[in-house]
Amino acid sequence: MKKSILLLGLVSIMFAQIPDAPTIYPKGEVGKMVKLGEDIIMNTNTHPLTKEYVGNDLKCTSCHLGGGKEKSIGTFIGTAAAFPAFSKREKTVQTLQDRINNCFMRSMNGKRPIVDTEASIAMATYITWLSTDIPMKMNEKKPVNKYFTKTWPGSKQLKPIIKKATHDNYKNGMNLYTNKCSSCHGADGQGIGTFPPVWGSKSYNTGAGLSKLDKMASWMKGNMPLGNPNLTKEEAIDISIYINAQERDAFNLKDHLLPREKMGHYNSKVFEEKHTVESNFKAFGLDVNEIRGNK
């Protein structure tokens, strides 16, 4: 058998384990909530129920492709079956609503919506629908479902490569970005038309999953270029280094929580958390100024 056919076979076996997203919407009030949730996930930054909580030009579907219905890295198929789950970040057991609402502070560079408001319930109902018939599983270590991460090259594989990065990786990442990404995301990273920005204040901040070099490389390898993900592990790492070495908003948890009287209960034991572009590189033993070639 040809190598490519064998590979195709292997890939389809890997993806075969992720069931299809349901297509039949529930009836009545539940169906209405599922559709409202889907609408919010597809239009988060402009939807009247969520726009005030979003601080950039992204929508949930910008990273959870097809609103999480796609079987690529970032799928919501199976997500609801993984909650409640323990999170090392908050040091508490997180509900699905907590997990969803926390994304607003980081990936959406905004504020955390209030649990049990209509928007919060709608998003949780939609995401729960996408786990129809998937067996429930308790997650004792991290709040991420098994399908979500199934196809990620593990951080164990990526970390040692990232730790050895130099300015050459940055330069290679820049060339790859110019050739494979800039036609949609712009040479200045600010996006073009409906194609979203990948750096600057209009994109995710330094507390987001994608601002971490290993997570970005994994996500990108599975999803970009859109419709034709074709990067090698090394290429994905170099582009991740290039994109994440650009300026974006620093993350200070306190700036993303609503005032106490509005916030409701914040299910976390951690109230101090800060990240910057510099600290995200330092986490891999790298000096971002050296990587940029400024030293």
Ligand code: HEC
């Ligand atoms: C900039 C990209 C990005 C955007 C935008 C984004 N997310 Fe995420 N999301 C991620 C990444 C990356 C992870 C995995 C994070 C990790 O492992 O630390 C994740 C994880 C999640 C999870 C856990 C998934 C699972 O299966 O366990 C949920 C739920 C989630 N996001 C909901 C949302 C919602 C709702 C929105 C919109 C309000 C949103 N996300 C916007 C990147 C994004």
Ligand code: HEC
């Ligand atoms: C054909 C246009 C196209 C190309 C080429 C493309 N993207 Fe995207 N990209 C998109 C779209 C569209 C989305 C949002 C997904 C959606 O709305 O369905 C996206 C989302 C993203 C996101 C998450 C959201 C954000 O803005 O931060 C990142 C990161 C990203 N792309 C990086 C890349 C990289 C790196 C490349 C090159 C390897 C690339 N893209 C190539 C169209 C494209």
